Each structure stands twice: as structure tokens, then as C-alpha cells.
Amino acid sequence: MSGSPHAPQRRELVVEMSGLNKWYGQHHVLRDVSLGLASGEKIVLCGPSGSGKSTLIRCINGLEVFHEGNLIVCNIRLDGSQESLAQVRRKAGMVFQNFNLFPHLTVLENLTLGAIYARNEPEDGAIARAHGLLARVQLSSQTWKFPGQLSGGQRQRVAIARALMLEPEVMLFDEPTSALDPEMVHEVLDVMEELAVSGQSMIVVTHEMGFARSVADLVVFMDQGEIVEAAPPESFFENPATARAKAFIGQISHAT
């Protein structure tokens, strides 16, 4: 990639993958996936369940291994080495469908754990940053509670703040609102939109098409492990090029 890490350019790619292939046993789950995320831009990944979008996003921070192809995240090539994994994970924040907060730690400890132990930050600095981020997701009042005492929407906002503690160059969201009760979806989407507006690079796997419309620079539609269509939201939703995307959009809009 052009563009040195010292002088980040507007169009620098934070995630770049080409010819990515992955199998579960015989099953070919990612088929020749090529995709690039430019710094500051947002990609929304959508597609029917089993289309490989979660697998794809989990490859980006090495929670899944891939078998063929190239993947460069934040100028680090994921070559299967522990070293590259550790470096990438320090630069890519991840938010999960099921929150995966640490139930035995307070909200504050959930945030500071990675900073103190993985980034070796001094404790008071980490705590100060954590307070700042909790204020940003409007959860300052919950600082000392345990995850089990929070609502689903609050938990997911804590999870977002926890990922932001890494000061990530890219944020990965794996269906962040799918496990939420309907009345809580908005508080999470609001935080994500605020994040998007602030210029955070993001890849979001979601079925929230309203969010995709307002935030995405590029909507990528996957089906059966391959990228079927990629287009800016207005043309993707108004004028899908493929029959599969058309059918998917039809089903989604019926559901909502």
C-alpha cells in the first residue's frame, strides 16, 4: 500500500483483503472475497444468515483463520503469526452480537482491563480515559455496576466503549443490535452513528437498513460466501443490480 504510517492520507486503506478463501471442512464459506476499507469510511455488510458476513468480519481480527488470500489490517499483514495477531488486535476494536462483557468485572474494569494488561497503560490514565468514554456513551452513572445489572442496550454501549478503549483504527461490529429488545436498538444505533460522524473507520454487519442508509459509504451484499454486490446505499437500495440483492432487500423491508 502507498501512504506511510507517519503521514496517513485520506484514502489510505485500513483493511485490505484480496482473494480470501475459507473452508469449514468441505464447506467453502468464504469464496474469493476482496474488499478494502478506506480510512474514515464505513462499510455495512449485509446478507442472509449463513452468507459468511460474520465469518468475514471475524477474520479481520483473527478470531477466524482463513486458508487462502491476503489480509492487511492497519498496515499489518495477517500471516498467522502470533505477533501479527497481537498487533492487529491492538488496533481493531470488536463489538459482538452477545456483548461478551466480563460479568465478574465492573463496567469500569471491563473498560480498563485491556488498556492496563494488553497495552500496558498506567492505571490512572486508563481509568481517566474510561470515564471519558463512559460519558461519551452516556453511561457515567453505571460505572461501578456489574454487567448483569444493566439492560441489553446499556451492555452493548459498554461493549462499544470497551472496544474504543483500544483507540482503534477500525471498529468491527458483528450484528450489534440483533440480540437486543426492539426498544433498545435505538440507543445503540445512536452511539454508532455518533461514532461514524466523528470519522471512525467502521465495518458493520447488520440488518438495520436505516442505519446502512444514513451511515454507510458502501453497502456490501454477501450471499453464500461471496460478495454479490457492492454499491453506495442510495443505489444499492433504490436500484439493486442483482436479483439476489433485490430479493434480500424485499425480505428485509417486509420485516421492518
Next chain:
Amino acid sequence: MSTAPRSFARPASSPPRLPPADVRGVRAFLYTHLFQSPLAGVFTFLLGAVVILALWHIARWSVVDAVWYAPDNSAACRTATGACWAVVAEKYRVILFGAYPYDEQWRGGLIIAIWLAWGAASATSLLAVGTRLAGWALVFIATILLLKGGIPGLAPVGTDLWGGLPLTFIIFGGTIAGGLPLAILLAIGRRSELKVVRFLCVATIEGVRGIPLLALLFFAALILPLFLPPQLTVDKLIRAEIGMIVFFAAYAAEVVRGGLQAMPEGQDEAAKALGLGYWLRMRKIILPQALAIVVPALFNDIIRAFKNTTFFSILGLFDVLGATKAALQDPNWVRYGTEGYLFVFLLYFIICSAMSLYGASIERDTQRRVRRAN
């Protein structure tokens, strides 16, 4: 117009109130638990009579007709119809301290006091778990120093003279202090991706679980020295202790593994995503939760380990039970073994019950904090 549905629901507004009197209170309890039908009433009276009769007989034997003090070699006991507790008054120093030198037995007394004091202090949830564990480590070190001596002010005492409750405590403490970390390592190793590590752990766990504790202790204490070169003599107590540790670890490892397997995959993934390495993830995320899950089962093994210390009497080491047996060899008191062993039974019962309560308090503690997110 379509026909109205015959199903219905009627909106109501009624302030919350207490349940009616016949589902709460003493009368409701008596009715539902003891006198629900005439037959149940008959059984209540019959069983009640049996229980009261039994309690009366026990009380008469153990308190009313009992002899508490028999200074001249159990003479007072011979005419009594009740229990002869004088045997305990006469022999308690042997029972509690075994063959430990008489003039140094205050050290054993001090050890027992320390254990009881810290046991009581750490049973309250005022102290953090870390503080409690650090305290136990200190208690354990103090126990060894006091028993062994050899530091200024304390004469050295060989392990062959150790005995009684301090010996029981030190065997037990060593078993837990050595066995629990080993159990955790075995459990982690059994889930390792490295085949050799996994095989070694499985072989250790299954191998040890296939041997009776008694055989293992005999092997460690009596047979192993025959195969070792004479220069390499390890104290019998330590050899047997290693046997205890391995035995405890093999069982506890499977308990810990159960906890590890109960952990949702997402916890490890979330910790990975934060960039934490393997041992940090284990130490900070996986083990604290996995161990909290298995506290009840783990205390099962811990209490069993306490009772397993009695096996040491077979190796010629005088733990509480062995010391009691030795004390009751005295021809003047040999007839009052029942009372002597009842005293030991009571001792074990109190200590083991205290440990159960301790386990339950830890459980409540973690449960209050670890409410599963999701």
C-alpha cells in the same frame, strides 16, 4: 358485522396486597407440613414420639449420667451408666498434639488458635478474596515454622514427632496449596492444543484416579524409597504429602475442567479481541469465572481432602485419628474408646461443617457479583 369473539379478558386495577392468611403463618405451616390429613397427623405424632425418646436417651447417656472428671485412672467411670468424658479430659493433649514433645506443645496450641482465628476472620465477607488467600499462605508458613522449629527461640522437632491436629492441618493445607494449582494446570493442559501436553495430563488424571488413595500413599511412603538411591532420602511426611497432592489434583482437575467447559466461547473471544495473551486471558477472564462456577464441587473435594488426612495414621504418622488410637491403648482407658472417638468425630464434624459454610459464603459472594451477562 362479524360475530364478537367469545374469548375475553377483563381489565382490572387492584393495588398489591399480602397473600391470604391460610397460605402464611404458623397455622398454615402446621397444616401443610405436619397435619394435612389424619394419616399425616398420626405419623407426625408417632415419629415425633420416636425422635423425643431417642433425644432423651442420648441426652441421658451423654449429659445426665455422664462422668466429666475421673482423676484416679477412670475409677469413677467404672460405676457410671453414662458416657465417660473424663477420657477426653485425660487424653486431650495426646489427641490434639500426638507424640509432639510435651514442653513444646504450646506451639501446637498456637497453631490451632491461628487456624481457628483466621478461619473465622476469613469466613466473613469483609475481606477480599485475595487478602483471605494471602492470609492462608501466611498461616501455612507459620504452621510449618512453628512445628519444625530450628529458628531462634524454637527448638527443632523432627517430622516423626509431629502429630495431632497441627499435623492434620499441615497435611490438609499442603494438599490444597499444592493440589489446587496443580489441578488448574492439569485442567488447562487437558484442553491444550498440543497433543503431548494433553496426553500427559490425561494420563496423570486417569492414572491417579484409577488407584486407591491408600495404595498411592503406601507406594509413596513405603515402596518408593526402595527404588531410590540411599542418598536421595526424602522425608516420609513429604513423600506421603506428594501422594495426597497428586490424588487431590487428579480429582479437582476434572472439576475445574467442568468449569472451563461451562464458559461461553464469547468470553475468550472478547478477551482475545482486546489483545490479551493466553495466560492473561486465563488469569483475568477465564479462571476467575470458571472457578466461581465450580466452588460447590470444589469444596466437595476440599472437605474430602480434610478427611483423607486420616489415611496418614496407617503410615505410622499420628494425625488426630492416629493419635487418638494411640491414646486409647492405655489399659486404664481402653474401655472408653467410644467417647474418645466421638470426641474426634465431633472435631471433624465441626471443622468440616465450618468448611461447608465457608464454601457457601464464597458461593453467595460470587453469585452476587457474577450475574451472567446474557
